[in-house]
Amino acid sequence: MSPEDFCGIESDLTEEDRLVQAAVARFVDERAAPLMPQAFEAGSFPTELIPEIGALGILGSSIQGYGCPGLGALAYGVICEELERGDSGLRSFVSVQSSLVMYPIATYGSEAQKTHWLPRLARAEVIGCFGLTEAHGGSDPAALQTRARPDGGRWILTGSKMWITNGTLADLAVVWAQTDQGIRGFLVEKGMPGFRAQTIHHKLSLRASDTAALFFDGVVVPEQNRLPGAHGLKAPLSCLTQARYGIAWGALGAARSCLATALDYTRTRELFGRPLAATQTVQRRIAGIVRELTLARLLAFRLGQLKDQGRLDPAQVSLAKWNNVRMALTAAREARDLLGGAGITTEFPPLRHALNLESVVTYEGTETIHELIVGKAVTGLDAF
Ligand code: TGC
C-alpha cells in the first residue's frame, strides 16, 4: 500500500489522466522542485518555468477547443495536486491562469475574445490575473468599489484591487467592477493608460508567487473588452468554484510532500538506538497524517466525479476546500516538528508548505467563509 495513496484511488484514474499526472509529476520533480526553495527565499515566482508550463499543455485543461486539451475534472485535480507537491505558488500560478482567467473568458466571453485570448493563454504566451478582492474586505466582494462608468462605446474604470496573484506578471487582468447595472467583468490589458500593478513585498507566505495591488486611474476599456455573458456577482463566484475545486486537490499535494519527507527522515534518523519511525509515538503521528490525507483524497476524488457528472454544488466545494487545506496545514506542521531543528530551514519542504498554506487557507474564501457557506447550505439560513 502506498502511504500517499492508501486506498488506491490512482488505480481508478483513466489511462489519459494517469499520463497527465505522470507528466506533471516529472516536471515538478525534475524541473520545478529544485528551484522552489531558492524562489521562496528570493520571494519571486520562477518565471523561467513559464514556457515549460505552457509546453506541458495543462493550462485551461477543462476547456474544449481554442488550443485547450478538454480534459475531465479528475485530470485538473491531479494537475493541481502534483504542482502543489512542489509549491503552492506553482499551483496558484496555474489555478489563476486556468480557473480565474481562461474559465471566465471561455464561459462569459465573446467568440472574438475566446479566439483571441484562449490559445495564447493555453501556451502561456499571455499571462493573466484575476482582480476581485479590494483592500476594504475580500470576504464580501458584493461590496466592491471599483467602478466602471459607460462613456459612449467604452468604459472608464476607476478603483483598485489588492492581493492579486500574477498581478505584475500579467499581460491581461480579468477585473470585476460595479456598474449601474450591477457587477460586470472587463479584460484590462497591460499598457492601457492609467493601469498599474505594484508588487506586495514583505510576505512571509506564498513567497514564490507574484502578489500585487492593481490600480485603475480612469482606464479607458473598449466595450469589446467587457465579458458580455457576465452579469452580477454570480459570474466571479462561479470562477471561484472552479479554483476552489483545484485547491481542494492541490492541498493534497502539499500534504503528500510533507508525509514523504517525514517518512524518509524518521526512518533514517536514529535516536536512543533505533530509527525514530520505530517508536510508537512517531508511528501514531505518521498514521494520523495518512488517515487525514486518505480521507481528504477520497473527498477530492468524489468531488471530481460529481463535477464530471455536472452535479457538483458550490457548497460541496467549500466543504472540501476548508477540510483539505486545514488537513494539509496540520500535516505540514506535524511533519515540520518530526524533523526537529532540521525542519526550520529550506532544505526540507514542510515549513515552506506550512507557510504557504497560511495563504491558501485565507484566499479563495477564508475558513470562516466556507464554514458559513456549508452552514447556510444545511440550515437554509444566511449568517454572513
Ligand atoms: P450570494 O447572494 O450568496 O450569491 C450571489 C449569487 O451568486 C451565486 N453564488 C455562486 N455561484 C457559483 N459559485 C459559487 N461559489 C457561488 N456562490 C454564490 C448565488 O447563487 C447568487 O446567485 P443569484 O442567481 O441568486 O444572483 O452572495 P453574497 O454577497 O451573500 O456572498 C456570499 C459569499 C460570502 C459566500 C461570497 O461573497 C464569497 O464567496 N466570499 C469569499 C470571497 C472569495 O473567496 N474571494 C476570493 C478572491 S480570488 C482569490 O482569492 C484568488 S487566490 C488564487 C490563487 O493564488 O490560487
Ligand code: FAD
Ligand atoms: P477579510 O475579508 O477582511 O477577513 C478578515 C477576517 O474576518 C477573516 O478571518 C475572515 O474569515 C473573517 N470574517 C469575514 N467575514 C466574516 C463573518 N461574516 N463572520 C465572521 N468572520 C468573518 N484575490 C483576488 O481577487 N485575486 C487573487 O489573485 C488573489 N490572490 C491572493 C493571493 C494571496 C497570497 C492572498 C493572501 C490573497 C489573495 N487574494 C486574491 C485575496 C483573498 O481572496 C482574500 O485575502 C480573502 O478573500 C480574504 O479577504 P481579506 O484578506 O480582505 O480578509
